[in-house]
Amino acid sequence: MAFRRPVIGLTLDAEPPGGYSRWPWYALRANYASAIEAAGGLPLALPHLAALAEEMLARLDGLIVTGGAFDVDPAIYGEAAAHPSVTLKSARTEAEMALLAGALAADKPVLGICGGEQLLAVMLGGTLVQHIPDEIPNALPHEGHEPGHPISIVADTRLARATGAGAMHVNSSHHQAVRTPGREAIVNAYAPDGVIEGIEAPGRRFCLGVQWHPEFLTDPGDGRLLAAFVAACR
Structure with a gap:
C-alpha cells in the first residue's frame, strides 16, 4: 500500500483590505506548511467558515490552530474588561x-501554537493573562521573538516524551499567556519567570499547546514535537 500522509489542517490568519489586496485576504507563513511536510504530514489551509467546520474536520486527520497578532476576546473566558493592548479578530476566533x-x-x-495554545486553554475552560508586563513581575521580554529564552519541561508529560528533552530554547512572540489551563489539562512547560509555556490534556489522543512557534525549528525538540503530532494523526 502506498504511503499516505495524514492530512493536517492549518488555520489561516485574516487581514483587512490593503497591502496584498484591495479586498479582505487570508495569510499564513510558509514555514507552517513546510514544517508539517518535513514531519510527514500533508498541510491543508482552513478558511474561516465556522458553518463548515464539521465538513472540514471530516476530511482532516489532525488540526493545528496557528498563531497571529491578535487575542482571544476576554469575555469568552469570563473577564468583563479588556486590557488596552487586546486586539480582536472575531471571525477568525x-x-x-x-x-x-x-x-x-x-x-x-x-x-x-502561540495564540492557538491560548484558545485551546480557553476551550478547555481555562483563563489567560491579558498582558504579561502588567501582571507578572520581572517578566522576560516575551515579545522579542528571537533569540527567545529557555523553558523547562515537566517530566513525564507528553511534551517531554515527544521532544525527548527536559529543557529547550524557544522563540518568544506573545504578550499574553495561559493563566489556568482548564479542565482535564495540565501545564507541561514554564519559562524561567514562571510564565506558562505549554499545556496538554493527558487523557486525550493528542491535545497539546505550546506558547512558542515550533514551525521555526529553533530547537531540535521542535522537529521532534511536530513529528510526534503527525504520528498521532496516522
Missing part, C-alpha cells in the same frame, strides 16, 4: 472555536 470544538468532541489530534 469564531471559526477556530468551531474547529476546536469539533476536534475535541471527536478526539482528533490537536496542536495549538
